[in-house]
């Protein structure tokens with residue numbers, strides 16, 4: 001693999017980018033630009049120097065923009081199905097699954113994941129929850145939720161490919177879903193290591209996130225924030 005020596009075997013970055021961006025409301029979200037560069041191009045650029053290959057799942061009928069160093073396949077109707085297709089399209093021993101919608105990916109997070117994967121076979125970037133949490137009902141405060149031990153899960157998430165293949169096969173056989181891949185692995189009763197994520201790894205989800213993304217891009221593109 002490229003760059004790092006603590007993992008044997010080839011490493012692939014798998015980027016689900018086939019979402020429709022309903023909440024953002026600007027068409028297929030991976031193609032939305034921030035400071036002149038699409039979310040997809042930014043995510044690929046962060047990962048390409050650190051892995052042996054980059055695979056992207058795109059909405060049916062769309063093609064990779066010129067100059068994006070990746071191989072594209074057609075995505076599925078859900079994120080889980082897009083990742084399942086990506087997994088089947090690589091033979092790499094280690095896979096890093098990363099949302100195209102998280103365009104600011106510091107290299108140190110990838111290094112931390114690659115370091116963690118040999119021990120358990122599965123690891124995800126995550127941040128301890130910092131806000132007070134509450135369950136709401138009909139717009140009113142219902143129950144406080146203790147935040148001790150709670151983490152907000154980000155991507156990338158890294159796996160030995162055979163571990164994630166098993167998790168997806170079990171999900172398909174059992175007809176169950178999870179909002180992320182680490183969740184599918186945990187459902188098998190297997191350990192998932194939490195490694196420090198990064199505030200800049202937020203997911204561009206709703207229109208308000210674009211203003212934040214513009215602000216981060218100004219620093220990132222000037223090279224003052226790309227650690």
Ligand SMILES: Nc1ccn([C@@H]2O[C@H](COP(=O)(O)OP(=O)(O)OP(=O)(O)O)[C@@H](O)[C@H]2O)c(=O)n1
Nearest residue numbers: 016017018019020021022023077078082100101
């Ligand atoms: N069928 C799908 C749905 C989502 N994704 C990808 O999964 C990541 C996280 O999904 P999300 O932020 O929910 O993106 P969208 O599904 O596009 O957003 P929305 O739910 O607002 O439509 C994104 O990179 C998205 O492109 C995917 O590859 N295939």
Ligand SMILES: C[C@](O)(CO)[C@H](O)COP(=O)(O)O
Nearest residue numbers: 079099153154155179180203
């Ligand atoms: C995979 C993920 O980004 C981890 O936080 C998240 O679960 C995706 O959620 P969404 O429902 O696709 O927005």
